[in-house]
Each structure stands twice: as structure tokens, then as C-alpha cells.
Amino acid sequence: xxxxTYEGCNALCGPRGGTEAFNWGSFxxxxxxxxxxxxxxxxxxxxxxxxxxxxxxxxMLAVGSPMLITYSLCVTILNSRWLNERFAxxxxxxxxxxxxxxxxxxAARYILRxxxxxxxxxxxxxxxxxxxxxxxxxxxxxxxxxxxxxxxxRDFTYSLxxxxxxxxxxEGIAVLDFFTIIDSSTIGMGVAINSLWMxxxxxxxxxxxxxTQNSAATIQDGFMRAxxxxxxxxxxxxxxxxxxxxxDFFVKPAxxxxxxxxxxxxxxxxxxxHLGTCSQVIRCFRQMNExxxxxxxxxxxxxxxxNWEENLAGTAEEKENWIFPSSSPSSNKGTDANIGMICxxxxxxxxxxxxxxxxxxxxxxxxxxxxxxGCESGGYLIYGLLATLVWALLVFSAxxxxxxxxxxxxxxxxxxxxxxxxxxxLIPATRVIGKTLAWINAGWLLSISLLQFANRYNNCWCxxxxxxxxxxxxWASNSQVAQVAWSSWVGGVILGVVTAIG
Numbered sequence: 001x002x003x004x005t006y007e008g009c010n011a012l013c014g015p016r017g018g019t020e021a022f023n024w025g026s027f028x029x030x031x032x033x034x035x036x037x038x039x040x041x042x043x044x045x046x047x048x049x050x051x052x053x054x055x056x057x058x059x060m061l062a063v064g065s066p067m068l069i070t071y072s073l074c075v076t077i078l079n080s081r082w083l084n085e086r087f088a089x090x091x092x093x094x095x096x097x098x099x100x101x102x103x104x105x106x107a108a109r110y111i112l113r114x115x116x117x118x119x120x121x122x123x124x125x126x127x128x129x130x131x132x133x134x135x136x137x138x139x140x141x142x143x144x145x146x147x148x149x150x151x152x153x154r155d156f157t158y159s160l161x162x163x164x165x166x167x168x169x170x171e172g173i174a175v176l177d178f179f180t181i182i183d184s185s186t187i188g189m190g191v192a193i194n195s196l197w198m199x200x201x202x203x204x205x206x207x208x209x210x211x212t213q214n215s216a217a218t219i220q221d222g223f224m225r226a227x228x229x230x231x232x233x234x235x236x237x238x239x240x241x242x243x244x245x246x247x248d249f250f251v252k253p254a255x256x257x258x259x260x261x262x263x264x265x266x267x268x269x270x271x272x273x274h275l276g277t278c279s280q281v282i283r284c285f286r287q288m289n290e291x292x293x294x295x296x297x298x299x300x301x302x303x304x305x306x307n308w309e310e311n312l313a314g315t316a317e318e319k320e321n322w323i324f325p326s327s328s329p330s331s332n333k334g335t336d337a338n339i340g341m342i343c344x345x346x347x348x349x350x351x352x353x354x355x356x357x358x359x360x361x362x363x364x365x366x367x368x369x370x371x372x373x374g375c376e377s378g379g380y381l382i383y384g385l386l387a388t389l390v391w392a393l394l395v396f397s398a399x400x401x402x403x404x405x406x407x408x409x410x411x412x413x414x415x416x417x418x419x420x421x422x423x424x425x426l427i428p429a430t431r432v433i434g435k436t437l438a439w440i441n442a443g444w445l446l447s448i449s450l451l452q453f454a455n456r457y458n459n460c461w462c463x464x465x466x467x468x469x470x471x472x473x474x475w476a477s478n479s480q481v482a483q484v485a486w487s488s489w490v491g492g493v494i495l496g497v498v499t500a501i502g
Contacts, residue, residue: 002369002476005296009460009472016484033174033197034190035446039195043067044160045200045206048117049263050216052288057435058265063388063445064438066199067354072267073206074346080113080210082337085284093289094278100136100308107142110227112278115381117212121277128232133284134300134312137231144229148222149319154212161410164201171198175493179282189376189452195360195496196380196445198355202500210502216262246411255403257431258394261404267459268391269398271339284323291322323354343395350391358384360492367488369473369481374465375457379448380480386441393434400427 045062047055062069076266087109094101122129130137171194178191213219258269291298292311299305300314300322314322358380358468373381404423436461451457464470482489 002480003471003473006460006464006473009464011246013460020455022454027453027455030190033170034193035197037163037170038200039169041200041204044119044204044208046154046165048212048214048263049153049261049266054261054263058263058452060442061263061265061390061394061435061438062203063106063353064359064440065394065441066203067350067387067391068268068394068438069203069265070199070347070353071350071391071395072265073203073210074268074349075271076116076210076264076340077206078155078342078345079116079278081270082275083109083113083278086278086336089264090282090285090289093286097289097292097294098308099333101285101288104133104139106143107146108285109144109280110146111149112274112281114444115219116154116212116267116270118216118262118275119260119270119273120219121273122280126324127316128179130284130320130323131232131316132230133281133323134286135231136309136312141226141230142304145222145226149213149219152214152218152222153396154208154214156208160204161457164205167201170383178489178493185482189494191362191377192361192380193449193452195357195492196383196449198360198496198500199355202353210417211263212264258398259401268395269401271337271342272402273343275339282336287323313440346352351388353382353499354387357496358387360499363495364485364489364492369476370463370465371463372470375462376448376452377442379451383441383445383448386437386444390438390441393430393437396426397430397434400430404478407445410434433497 016476042063045059047058049055049058066208087105091102094105132141149379173191174194184323258266259273261269265353290296292308297304301318302310302313305311312319362384363376364381366373400423404427460472463472
């Protein structure tokens with residue numbers, strides 16, 4: 001016999017189930033080994049939002065829902081891949097026509113790829129934007145803006161490298177101890193906690209590889225500085241207004257929601273608006289290539305000339321009609337990207353990382369005698385479910401927001417909104433609930449990381465796993481428990497590591 005029944009444990013230990021006394025020595029050692037390195041690594045997560053409170057929200061969203069920040073990262077990568085493919089086609093077309101727009105195309109691709117963490121859009125001043133595309137004198141605008149963004153890009157730092165190496169080495173040694181020192185229950189708990197936090201390594205390194213800015217204001221500042229170098233034949237309105245500016249939403253800020261927030265973690269809310277902007281830029285360059293094709297020979301004004309710059313000369317209005325041939329502005333809106341597929345692929349990858357790491361912890365805790373869903377495995381399961389729910393609520397809110405904005409921007413679709421009051425309630429409600437749950441879940445992750453090492457789970461209820469119908473181990477050694485759970489422990493470690501590095 002390995003133990004006694006739950007009722008027998010209560011009879012021996014008292015009505016409160018005999019929770020083991022707190023031991024500062026063992027707690028501090030376990031906390032420093034298994035939790036502190038991960039908390040330090042959170043300092044390297046991408047923040048770059050507008051202010052301190054939003055930076056804190058970014059941290060809570062990441063820790064409270066690794067699935068959400070993974071989803072934002074994957075959307076960013078897939079958007080960049082789509083941009084690279086489309087601009088590769090434009091570059092090949094332009095090379096056939098003489099390669100006169102090579103630098104402008106390279107700069108446009110870089111700018112659109114690196115500005116995903118801020119809400120940008122082409123304003124309705126199509127005439128001014130057409131001049132930026134068509135006029136050779138405005139090449140300096142594109143290259144200057146690219147240089148501004150490159151100058152303020154967040155690079156790989158020694159502090160990030162040191163903290164990452166510290167975490168990897170510390171946790172690697174701890175895992176080796178786990179496989180060699182099987183008489184310590186603290187190591188077993190630590191490996192499971194280790195798996196819950198393991199998503200931090202690929203996410204932190206992934207965002208550095210993708211690239212972010214030093215702050216949220218650098219993109220706006222770059223646009224303002226570059227706009228002074230634009231050569232425009234007409235300057236209607238405010239002369240200091242940027243040609244490509246921050247998104248003017250058709251809905252109130254409360255309904256636009258996370259899409260208006262600067263910061264990489266909010267990229268989950270911007271695939272529609274950002275790829276819509278990218279598609280408009282790509283269409284302009286594509287139309288320019290088509291007009292300059294030797295078979296079409298359509299200059300901006302006048303007759304065809306062998307000098308390509310002369311073919312681009314004309315008034316601002318002529319350039320607008322040349323680059324935006326459609327009479328309907330709405331026909332130039334929308335996106336050419338398959339956003340549904342991008343979101344689906346990002347969801348798959350985010351789910352794998354979330355449940356690969358959380359699932360590994362559940363696997364190890366669940367299959368450790370007494371086998372069953374107990375305080376440890378149940379706590380991990382709650383964390384994973386809440387993290388998934390946070391992702392679902394916030395992505396759903398962002399989707400509703402962009403659909404509502406699209407309907408409001410189109411008069412024909414605006415008439416089809418049957419219950420206009422529903423979006424004004426549902427969009428902010430799902431967003432607020434999602435953010436609130438993220439705060440709660442981040443606190444829950446830290447709590448379950450601390451409760452285990454504080455011996456709060458060492459009582460009759462938690463140790464029996466199955467509650468009143470369960471039993472409590474008293475006489476089995478750690479070696480005997482390890483022998484039963486060994487395959488699950490090994491499987492959990494492998495699952496967590498493979499998920500993190502895969």
C-alpha cells in the first residue's frame with residue numbers, strides 16, 4: 001500500500017487537511033531557480049506602445065495569453081511574407097521595363113513591412129499620394145523614410161542575449177537535475193512550471209528577428225521628417241500633414257479598439273487595415289508598370305517618349321487619373337491578400353505553442369501519482385483555457401470592429417446594418433472582458449508558480465487529486481513515484497522543448 005484514503009488523511013491531519021508548513025529556504029531556492037529567470041526575461045518582450053500603462057497592458061496580455069502574442073507574431077511574419085512575394089513580382093516587372101523604380105520599390109516594401117505595429121493608412125488625398133508614386137523627384141521621400149525607420153529599429157542587444165542564455169542554461173541544468181535526482185519532488189514541480197513559461201524564448205527571439213521600433217513615436221516622427229522632402233505640385237490643406245498618416249477610422253475610438261493601439265502585441269487587430277494599405281500601394285506600382293509597358297505605352301500626359309522621366313511628367317490631377325484609373329474611390333480599397341488564410345495559419349501556430357507548452361505541464365502533473373486531475377494539473381488547465389479565451393475574445397472584437405468600420409465607410413453597406421446598437425455594445429464588451437481576463441490569468445500564472453513552492457498544495461485535498469473519492473500517498477518514495485510517472489515526465493519535457501524550439 002502506498003497511502004490512505006482522503007477521509008483517513010483528514011482524520012489524521014485535521015479538518016483543514018493538514019497543509020504543510022511554509023519553508024522559506026526551499027521556497028526561495030525553488031523560486032530563484034524556476035520562476036525568477038522567466039520573470040527577468042519578460043523585460044525583453046516587445047512593448048513599444050504609447051505610454052507606461054499601455055506597456056503594462058502589453059505585458060499582461062502576453063503573460064495572460066501567450067497564444068495572443070504568438071498570434072500577433074505569426075500574423076506579422078505572414079504579412080511580411082505576402083509583401084515580399086508581391087513586391088518580388090513588381091520588381092521583376094520593373095526590371096523588364098528598365099528597373100527605374102528599383103529603389104522606390106525596395107523602400108516601399110521595407111516601409112510597409114516595418115510599420116505593422118502602428119495603425120497606418122493612405123489618406124483620401126489620392127492626388128498627393130499619386131505624386132509620391134509617379135514623380136521621380138519623390139524617390140528621396142521613399143528612401144528618406146526607409147532610412148528613418150532603419151535608424152530607429154530595435155536591434156538584438158547584449159542584455160537580451162545575456163538574459164536568454166541565462167534562462168536556457170539555468171533551466172537546462174535544472175532539467176538535467178530532474179533526470180538525475182529523482183528523489184526531489186521540488187524538481188518535478190519545477191519542470192512543469194518551467195514548461196508553462198517556455199513560450200517566452202521563441203516569442204522574445206521571434207520579435208527581435210521580425211523587428212520592432214525603439215518606441216511607438218518613431219514611425220510618426222519618421223513620416224513627419226520625410227514629408228519635408230516630398231516634391232508636390234499642389235499643397236492643399238495643411239502643408240505639414242504627412243502623405244501617409246495614422247489611420248483615420250470611420251468609428252469612434254471605443255469601437256475601433258486595439259487596431260488604434262501602437263505596439264507589436266496589437267498586430268492581431270490590424271491585418272485587415274494594414275494589408276488594405278499595402279494592397280493600395282501595390283496596386284499603384286502595378287498600374288504604373290502596366291502604363292509604362294512597351295506594348296501599352298501610356299504616358300501621364302502627351303505622347304510617348306523614349307525618355308522614361310518625360311512619360312511621367314504631368315499635373316497632379318493627371319497623375320492621379322493615371323495611377324488611379326477607376327472613377328470610384330471605393331474600388332481601390334480593400335486588400336488583395338487572403339486574410340482568412342493568414343489568420344488561420346497564425347491560429348494554428350499560436351495554438352501549437354500555447355498548448356504544446358501548457359499541455360506538457362498538464363501531462364506531467366496529471367500522470368504523476370496520484371494520477372488524475374488535481375490542483376496542479378487543474379491549475380495548468382485553467383491557465384491554458386483562459387489564455388485561449390483571451391485570444392478568442394480579443395480577435396473576435398477586432399474582427400467585429402473592422403467589419404463595422406467597413407460597413408460604415410460604404411453607403412450601400414451602411415443601410416444593411418439592422419441593429420446598429422449591437423456593435424457599440426458587443427465590440428467594447430468583448431475587448432474589455434478579454435483584457436480583464438488577461439490580467440487575471442497573468443496573476444493566476446504567477447500564483448500557481450508560487451503556491452506550489454510554498455507547499456500550499458501539500459494537503460489532503462490537493463494530494464488526493466480525485467477529492468473525497470481519492471487517496472493520498474504516504475509511504476511511497478519519490479523513486480517509486482518517478483518509476484510510475486517516468487514516461488510521462490520524459491514525454492512532457494520533450495513536448496515542451498520541441499514546441500519551444502520548433
